[in-house]
Amino acid sequence: MNACMRMGWVRHGLTAWNKAGKIQGTTDIPLSAVGEMQAQRLADRLLREKGLWNGVVSSDLKRAAKTGQILSDRLGIPFLTDPRLKERSFGQAEGTTEAERIERWGPDWRRRVPDQETDGSVRERGLAFVEQFTASHPGENWLVVTHGSFLAQMLQTLIADAGDGHIANLSLTVLERREDGWIPLLHNCTAHLRDDFHE
Template sequence: MTEKATRLGWIRHGITEWNSLGKIQGVTDIPLSPEGELQAEKLARRLEREQGGWQGIACSDLSRAARTAEIIAQRLGIPVHRDSRLRERSFGAAEGTTLPERLARWGEDWRRRVPDQESDEQVTARGLSFVKEWTERHAGEAWLIVTHGSFLARMLHALCRGLDDSHLQNVSLTIMENQGEEWTPLLHNCTAHLEEDMERSVTE
């Protein structure tokens, strides 16, 4: 008998005012904007229509991710579990700054020069710790994971090499399936739920 695959549906949280202003957030606890709440509701409606068999949601404990998860969970009728390992990367002194401010202060190589920020290796280590523990505990199940852009980019490429490296959009959905040690992407950085609403408003 073939062992049932484990699925993780990775979601970046809805948009915030700092996202709109181009400010880097990190672990600064910025809430969803009204637009972000609407985005989360659109994704929730898509997931409800698709009936993907999701058994629950694990999310970052930062409010923008936790609120996104709550909106989805309410519509799907599934539980939410918060886990601090799913937090965004800490960007240290760069948090709250715009790109022009970062370039002026640290130059083009600001991602390497900002002091007291969390390293790629640290982000990957805590993310993989979560994935290992969660998939062992929930083997053969399907769970949504609501987290953050920089953290999510590190995790997806740690789990599956060769993925498209494009910017991960707010409320994007990436689904990966695991059997054994290998993760296979079934969907990547998809925001069709936002586009569908736009198309509907044009045709109606």
């Protein structure tokens, strides 16, 4: 029987575009000061929980990489990047607000923006990452820092009944690899962002 592996999936911290309601995609927007503080709070939580994380692997976009670097530095564990973890390209929709997207493409804009990456493409590269990384790090536990749309697609692919709810900034979702697939241990948790969590 293969040793269990855990992946702690983390959505990057807040950016100025997140706050403004603009879709980012592959546009390389940096973390805001609030986003950096959120990453520190998750790092503090993980230190308090004293769980064993072997390293952090992140999307190479700035907002995810900075989040991952903060976690790596605070926990004293290795930091890697992998371009397969970057966000879906939203093409012409990048930099627009929801209202602007609805005005241009209608309420079904997610299906109508012509030059965005498809769900199938996102899932294909995400699964390629998961399978390769799992094979090369058996029995280890890794934090995986990525993006909202990408992460939603991966959770729907890896676990049954994942739903398609909003994935919060700096949320933590922990999956464990067992013989019958990936089992969710924690989903979209942001308890560490509450002020009373750190009192």
